[in-house]
Amino acid sequence: MYIFVVGGGRIGYSIAEYFSNRGDKVIVVEKNKKICDFLAKSLDVTVYCGDARSIALLEDAEMDKADVVFAVSGSDTVNIRVAEIAKKRFGVPTVVVRLNHSENREKALQTGAGHVICLDEFADVFIKTITESEFRIIYDRNGFSIAEIKIPPDSSLVGQNTKVLEELEVKPIAVFRETVYFSPTDNIVIEADDILLVTGSQQAINKLKEHIFGAV
Amino acid sequence: MEESQKRLRRRIGLLGVFSFGYADVGAGIYMTLGLVAAHAMAAAPLAFAVASVSYILTALSYAELSSSMPEAGGGMIFAEKAFGRFVAFLTGWALLLDYVVTGSIFAMSTTGYLGHLVPVLKQGEFFGLTASILVLILVVLNVIGIKESATFSAVLVLIDITGLSIILAIGYLTSFRPFFDQIKLGTAPTWDDFMYGTTVAMASYLGIEVVSQAAGETKRAGLNIPRAVKLVTIVVVAFSVLFSSLAVSVAGWETLASSEKDPAAVVVEHLPFGALLAIWISIIGMTVCYVATNTGIVGVSRMAYAMGRERMLPSVLTDLHKKFHTPYKAILLFAVFQIALAYAGHLGLAADLYNFGALLSYMVVNLSVVALRIKDPYRYRPYMVPGNLPLKIKNRKVLIPVGAILGFFSNLALWLMVVATHAEGRIIGFTWLFVGLLLYITYARRNPKIPE
Numbered sequence: 001m002y003i004f005v006v007g008g009g010r011i012g013y014s015i016a017e018y019f020s021n022r023g024d025k026v027i028v029v030e031k032n033k034k035i036c037d038f039l040a041k042s043l044d045v046t047v048y049c050g051d052a053r054s055i056a057l058l059e060d061a062e063m064d065k066a067d068v069v070f071a072v073s074g075s076d077t078v079n080i081r082v083a084e085i086a087k088k089r090f091g092v093p094t095v096v097v098r099l100n101h102s103e104n105r106e107k108a109l110q111t112g113a114g115h116v117i118c119l120d121e122f123a124d125v126f127i128k129t130i131t132e133s134e135f136r137i138i139y140d141r142n143g144f145s146i147a148e149i150k151i152p153p154d155s156s157l158v159g160q161n162t163k164v165l166e167e168l169e170v171k172p173i174a175v176f177r178e179t180v181y182f183s184p185t186d187n188i189v190i191e192a193d194d195i196l197l198v199t200g201s202q203q204a205i206n207k208l209k210e211h212i213f214g215a216v
Numbered sequence: 217m218e219e220s221q222k223r224l225r226r227r228i229g230l231l232g233v234f235s236f237g238y239a240d241v242g243a244g245i246y247m248t249l250g251l252v253a254a255h256a257m258a259a260a261p262l263a264f265a266v267a268s269v270s271y272i273l274t275a276l277s278y279a280e281l282s283s284s285m286p287e288a289g290g291g292m293i294f295a296e297k298a299f300g301r302f303v304a305f306l307t308g309w310a311l312l313l314d315y316v317v318t319g320s321i322f323a324m325s326t327t328g329y330l331g332h333l334v335p336v337l338k339q340g341e342f343f344g345l346t347a348s349i350l351v352l353i354l355v356v357l358n359v360i361g362i363k364e365s366a367t368f369s370a371v372l373v374l375i376d377i378t379g380l381s382i383i384l385a386i387g388y389l390t391s392f393r394p395f396f397d398q399i400k401l402g403t404a405p406t407w408d409d410f411m412y413g414t415t416v417a418m419a420s421y422l423g424i425e426v427v428s429q430a431a432g433e434t435k436r437a438g439l440n441i442p443r444a445v446k447l448v449t450i451v452v453v454a455f456s457v458l459f460s461s462l463a464v465s466v467a468g469w470e471t472l473a474s475s476e477k478d479p480a481a482v483v484v485e486h487l488p489f490g491a492l493l494a495i496w497i498s499i500i501g502m503t504v505c506y507v508a509t510n511t512g513i514v515g516v517s518r519m520a521y522a523m524g525r526e527r528m529l530p531s532v533l534t535d536l537h538k539k540f541h542t543p544y545k546a547i548l549l550f551a552v553f554q555i556a557l558a559y560a561g562h563l564g565l566a567a568d569l570y571n572f573g574a575l576l577s578y579m580v581v582n583l584s585v586v587a588l589r590i591k592d593p594y595r596y597r598p599y600m601v602p603g604n605l606p607l608k609i610k611n612r613k614v615l616i617p618v619g620a621i622l623g624f625f626s627n628l629a630l631w632l633m634v635v636a637t638h639a640e641g642r643i644i645g646f647t648w649l650f651v652g653l654l655l656y657i658t659y660a661r662r663n664p665k666i667p668e
Binding site: 025036037039040041042043044045046047048049050054056057060061 | 435598
């Protein structure tokens with residue numbers, strides 16, 4: 001595959017490194033000469049040094065032959081412009097856009113780019129390492145969900161039989177306790193740190209979450 | 217142009233690619249010393265020095281091009297990017313001549329040094345016969361698909377460099393006497409002879425093309441190829457000038473001139489422990505030259521295969537052997553020429569032909585640097601040829617590489633010298649070009665590359 005990366009910073013570098021190690025043909029466009037030098041000497045990629053918005057440069061770099069364009073520079077404006085050129089002028093099949101601000105998502109999608117990734121939404125990833133350690137939706141389709149719940153020690157469910165979950169309109173699928181697994185047909189008394197897999201409608205699951213962890 | 221090394225794993229590091237290049241170039245001094253002395257007389261070291269200027273400029277051009285195009289290398293690829301299909305074909309065709317000659321000329325050197333140990337092989341008919349048998353052995357090995365290991369190359373290079381260094385040390389410490397009063401430029405040698413000697417010296421500075429073609433398989437090519445090129449150049453130029461100086465000093469140019477088949481061994485005989493050192497250097501020389509012979513055979517098949525893939529030559533050349541998976545048709549077709557040339561046993565003619573092709577392709581490479589600065593200015597070049605003049609062309613700021621232009625002219629001068637002074641080389645060289653032109657018109661032009 002012919003991978004075209006615009007922006008040679010942390011993200012662009014990692015992308016270029018991955019695909020060039022895999023054996024694909026990789027081109028990186030970068031503005032800063034020192035970074036260009038670093039890229040050319042530490043990775044097996046072709047480097048074009050200059051402003052990625054220049055059509056002359058992109059033509060020389062043969063963007064028209066690219067299979068994928070990653071518009072991942074540090075500037076949303078540049079990335080959106082590059083995506084537009086890639087899609088509308090060169091007809092690149094797959095374009096992935098990086099945005100710093102998710103407010104620009106609509107504009108990015110208008111270029112025809114198939115994938116838009118917003119970095120400010122990555123704060124969520126950090127937050128969820130804490131919040132999702134206790135409650136995680138692992139299936140969510142057609143109005144039904146399956147949730148994975150780690151029972152906190154102070155929960156009202158501790159000491160109760162799993163049958164109480166049916167009053168909350170959810171069905172237990174399994175209970176995991178350390179190295180042991182229980183099916184719902186067993187008569188189980190919920191203990192602290194148990195991991196419950198439950199299923200039910202999306203509303204019921206949300207209500208269960210509020211019931212255990214309080215409203216968000 | 218299709219990158220024929222698409223998913224080749226990058227395995228070779230700096231030492232590997234240096235060994236690759238040196239194994240080819242390093243063999244040169246073993247081959248040309250006698251021939252150069254035959255023309256440049258006592259000014260032989262000067263001939264090597266002058267030739268090295270042209271070589272260095274060309275090597276730096278190769279460094280710029282290879283490091284900025286890490287996916288594939290070689291003069292043909294650069295020519296295509298710079299000038300298009302026709303020039304690419306001519307360059308490939310000239311390089312093909314070079315590889316054919318490389319396969320033969322180093323077989324002759326190998327025989328020469330083998331002949332130092334087994335003197336009968338150097339005489340008359342036996343010389344050509346042995347050389348052609350040596351070629352045949354390698355041809356068979358290549359058809360079967362036995363590959364030269366990178367480790368073997370690296371070890372050989374190490375032994376060669378160490379061996380030569382020791383001999384140089386012994387020579388300079390014990391036997392070197394200045395001989396510069398013997399040089400009377402203009403009379404002995406005449407300017408014509410001196411220039412001709414320089415062109416022959418140029419034949420020992422090959423192999424940079426080989427380094428460049430390895431770019432596609434080299435790890436961190438942008439960093440390592442320029443380093444390898446510079447390293448090879450420094451080591452080879454130093455050895456050539458130092459060894460040729462030592463040679464003239466201890467053996468005298470007349471002795472050298474009459475030992476064109478095994479000059480290095482003859483030189484070393486004049487040093488303390490001469491007989492022993494001569495055997496040692498003959499063994500090293502033999503091995504290094506045989507490796508260079510193999511470079512020629514491998515190079516021919518690779519080049520023919522690449523041109524076949526580009527449909528510049530009939531695609532029958534890309535046919536692989538059912539069992540061995542080698543491009544045996546390409547190997548065998550050109551092996552005929554290599555064996556014939558080796559059998560003829562004419563070292564001088566082979567050197568002329570070599571220069572005819574090499575200097576042409578070097579000229580194209582030098583010009584490609586200039587052309588690509590204009591055509592592809594935004595491409596980042598981790599290494600740039602020295603001497604850059606900023607100019608404005610078509611409203612773009614372009615840096616004109618003075619070094620590459622000088623390289624072009626120096627190669628042109630040497631090429632014209634070869635063509636003007638040696639009839640056999642000129643006739644065969646132009647015949648080869650003419651055949652190539654016919655092939656292009658009848659085949660390559662009618663068969664554009666199949667788009668991927």
